Amino acid sequence: MSRFNITDLPLEGVKKVERQLLGDERGFLSRIFCASELATCGWHGPVAQINHTFTAKKGTVRGLHFQHAPFSEMKLVSCLKGHIWDVVVDLRADSPTFLQWYGETLSSEDGSGLLIPEGFAHGFQTLCDDVELLYCHSAAYEPNAEAGINIFEPRLAINWPLPVSECSARDQAFPPLDVEYSGVARK
Numbered sequence: 001m002s003r004f005n006i007t008d009l010p011l012e013g014v015k016k017v018e019r020q021l022l023g024d025e026r027g028f029l030s031r032i033f034c035a036s037e038l039a040t041c042g043w044h045g046p047v048a049q050i051n052h053t054f055t056a057k058k059g060t061v062r063g064l065h066f067q068h069a070p071f072s073e074m075k076l077v078s079c080l081k082g083h084i085w086d087v088v089v090d091l092r093a094d095s096p097t098f099l100q101w102y103g104e105t106l107s108s109e110d111g112s113g114l115l116i117p118e119g120f121a122h123g124f125q126t127l128c129d130d131v132e133l134l135y136c137h138s139a140a141y142e143p144n145a146e147a148g149i150n151i152f153e154p155r156l157a158i159n160w161p162l163p164v165s166e167c168s169a170r171d172q173a174f175p176p177l178d179v180e181y182s183g184v185a186r187k
């Protein structure tokens with residue numbers, strides 16, 4: 001029995017993954033990851049790493065992060081507490097939607113998450129205080145392969161829904177994209 005409602009989003013390979021909440025008088029159980037179901041979305045390897053983030057302040061932006069090949073990764077981002085505006089940016093050099101972005105609201109109430117293929121930058125803005133996310137990664141964290149795009153990159157013009165209340169110094173320091181920027185290899 002499927003435990004997710006998976007829907008395609010406008011950028012090829014990006015999916016909304018709504019967890020089925022199996023409720024009873026005690027509360028609910030929901031499945032975060034399922035190899036057989038997510039194989040249909042292109043996730044064929046093991047979960048290499050699982051991260052949990054807590055973000056205290058409404059309006060905080062984390063991102064826009066990605067890892068370069070051969071450490072490029074799929075991510076399953078699940079909102080476990082609160083709600084966020086989640087953003088993916090298509091960096092795939094051969095993609096017809098190269099440098100296009102898409103934003104989707106994720107919340108713990110509806111058990112929603114986002115499946116993000118390799119070749120995308122990811123970031124989010126919190127829409128409330130005390131947000132918790134769980135990330136399943138298809139590749140391990142490799143600091144030397146990590147990179148980022150500035151959240152205010154003019155070539156993207158992302159419409160963050162709230163004034164940015166917090167953003168790390170590292171994220172603020174990402175330089176603008178070069179005019180010749182041609183994207184990343186998928187794997």
Ligand SMILES: Cc1cn([C@H]2C[C@H](O)[C@@H](COP(=O)(O)OP(=O)(O)O[C@H]3O[C@H](C)C(=O)[C@H](O)[C@H]3O)O2)c(=O)[nH]c1=O
Binds near residue numbers: 049053062064135168
């Ligand atoms: C991503 C990562 C980070 N770290 C260390 C590095 C820093 O010392 C500390 C905080 O890292 P950072 O400021 O990059 O955390 P976020 O800004 O939440 O980054 C994440 O948020 C954006 C939205 C994402 O999509 C990525 O999954 C991830 O980059 O954790 C680790 O030890 N392992 C990891 O996998």
